[in-house]
Amino acid sequence: MKCAVYYGPRDVRLEDRPIPEPGSGQLLVRVDYVGICGTDVHSYQMAGIISPVRVLGHETVGTVVRIGSGVKEFAVGDQILCGPPTRCRENCPSCRRGETNICINGFPRTAGIGELDGGYAEYLLVNDVRHTMLIKVPAGVNAREAVLFDVVCVAFHGIRKSRFRLGDNVVISGGGSIGLSAIALLKLAGANKIIALEVAEDKHDIMRAYGADYVLNPKRFDDVGAKIRDILGTGVGADVVFECVGRADSLETCVMQCVRPGGQVMLIGAGGEPLSLATARFVPHEIDLQCSFVYTEDEVRTYLELMAVGKIDFSTLVTDVIHLEDCVERGLERLSRPGNGQIKILIAPSA
Ligand SMILES: [Zn+2]
Ligand SMILES: [Zn+2]
Known part of the structure; x- marks a missing residue:
């Protein structure tokens, strides 16, 4: 064979x-x-x-x-x-x-x-x-x-393991197959505003087709967090943020800019790059970092x-x-x- x-x-x-x-x-x-x-x-x-x-x-x-x-x-x-x-x-x-x-x-x-x-x-x-x-x-x-x-089931498990609840505002970082699955499943599960981040702009159309209400290239903003707060109109970030890339810069954006105080960042992507996150910048906001695997x-x-x-x-x-x-x-x-x-x-x- x-x-x-x-x-x-x-x-x-x-x-x-x-x-x-x-x-x-x-x-x-x-x-x-x-x-x-x-x-x-x-x-x-x-x-x-x-x-x-x-x-x-x-x-x-x-x-x-x-x-x-x-x-x-x-x-x-x-x-x-x-x-x-x-x-x-x-x-x-x-x-x-x-x-x-x-x-x-x-x-x-x-x-x-x-x-x-x-x-x-x-x-x-x-x-x-x-x-x-x-x-x-x-x-x-x-x-x-x-x-x-x-x-699809990697995204499925990540959502089920998260604190996501009907009507929550969410951010999904990554427009690969897992990020797209997460977008579609969160829409099915009744998310309020779905904001997706992806640097490859050729993926933006399909991210919208899968259910993202807003798709942003984070590299195009000096302060993508301000843009997200502006879209949500709450003065703070999203309730739950799904990291589906596994890169250090994506995770840092999720933790430092996308999530509200007391919100959750669900780590689905996994990669080999070391992180440079200062705990003093997210511990005082009681950000919940949760991992999800397969x-x-x-x-x-x-x-x-x-x-x-x-x-x-x-x-x-x-x-x-x-x-x-x-x-x-x-x-x-x-x-x-x-x-x-x-x-x-x-x-x-x-x-
Ligand atoms: Zn696989
Ligand atoms: Zn076993």
Whole structure:
């Protein structure tokens, strides 16, 4: 089978490997779609995120083609979403509390990120059916949209974990796929004024289309905080601010300029840059800094249900679908270039 293997920054190679044979408690799926995640792009640009040598791809929808012994939950022909680990084999303290998204064993066991090969391949071996997020794609849901679970559900979890309440004013920093998802979900959830920040102005139209009432390029303002207070008309910043970029300058803008005293900044984006925030400038305002990481299986099921009944539609996040052979040039390399005009690129390895 063809697969794309990560050897290190700017070194992803197409290889031919034998199709894996599913053993006890395992499944083999033919990959229908796999999303190119920001994590893949960051790993393509810099070392230290994904360890070589690994088949990339952790957001996959595929069709079951072979079933290992002891697997009763799935049948050949089922189309399933293959996500990160769910409750771990050791039932660790996080999993015992139901916080499977912060399972202490989760990251290394995520296919395409940790020790297991992922979905940039014609076939994906699901290593451990009982401990992997595997959900049948329901009737009425298109696989091309189901595979967006890894971006939409990140925003979904961040909003559910936040103090957001009906009628709150919100700021979203970032117009990538997670920021756009957050905008649409906050609109669905009844936000009052939705202000979005994005330096790439080619994204402003789609941010408005997803529900932002105001879209600002923070770089165009000497004092973007004053502009936000002016729009809100409250004299203070937003009730809840969602940071969906993971850059230091974005987080500093969120904390220092966008949030009201006593409000919350929800950190969804994660990056490697150190921060230079003086606590004396935000502690006296009792700013609540809260982190949010990925999502739970329950949230993914809810996402699919909302999609099946037509309450959400994220189809326009997908800006291109490419062949596996093109995953470097038309995928990782292209997404590494600023101003590429892309939101979410999917690979269809079996097409
Ligand atoms: Zn991802
Ligand atoms: Zn665990």
